[in-house]
Amino acid sequence: MLKTSLIIPILMLLFISIAAVGQSNFGLDRYKHLPKALHSDPMVIISQDSLWFDTLSLSMAKVPQVQSLYTVAKQSIGKWAKIFVVVKIVESGNDGDHSILASRYFNLTGMRQPHVRKTLSIGPTPTQYASFENWHDCMLDFGMYLNRLERGFKRKHNNREPSDQEMIEYMYGIYNTYPVWRKRSLFVLHHFQYR
Known part of the structure; x- marks a missing residue:
């Protein structure tokens, strides 16, 4: 009798303390933010407000030109560099013509806030x-x-590597559902001069 009468107040106290402290201290955040140390590349040097790669010196406070983005993307994200540039141009504009998301929040690709993935x-x-x-x-x-x-x-295509065009086609409906997005993305993919 004594044990059961103590369990309820202890559980209530535990529940109240968890609610008071907040969910972020217990790892219950809706999205998982990665620390800076997990995404460092020895070829791309970042210090405070600048990025250096090869002969480029770019400000981190301002969105660079698309060709510079492509040069850095080839090293930083490898095979996805072309798709990154395509989505950047379609979603936030070309050189000097950036969306509000790109200029205020550095969201160049129009990504929604992830709720599950890192x-x-x-x-x-x-x-x-x-x-x-x-x-x-x-x-x-x-x-x-x-x-x-x-x-x-x-998984859908029996372990076959996607081409850039197949990846855009696959993203259509998952990443963006508008037919005009697909049309513009394929146009930019085939007509942007990658150097």
Whole structure:
């Protein structure tokens, strides 16, 4: 009798203390933010507000030109560099013509805030899009997203590697459901001059 009478108050006290402390201390966040140390590349040097790669010196506080993004993306996210550039141009505009998401929150690809997968996003915008500390974090996060999509493509197509066009076709309906997005993405994929 004494044991059962103590269990209820103890459980209530435990429940109240968990609610008071908050869910983030217990690992119950809806999205998992990755620390900086997990996404470092020795060829791409980042220090405070600048990024250096090869002969490029880019500011982290301003979105660089698309060709510079492509050069860094080839090293940072590898085979997904073309798709990153395509989605960046379609979602947030070409050189100097950036969307509000790109200029304020460094969201170059129009990504919604992930709720399950690991992310480099620092949190959602007021409209539930992902916000990033800088444009390079957005690039790396989009690369992680494409790696996840590639696993789904391979399951569906018997472990076959997708081409860039097949990946855009696969993303249509998952990433963006508008036919105009598919049409523009395929146009940019075939007509952008990658150097």
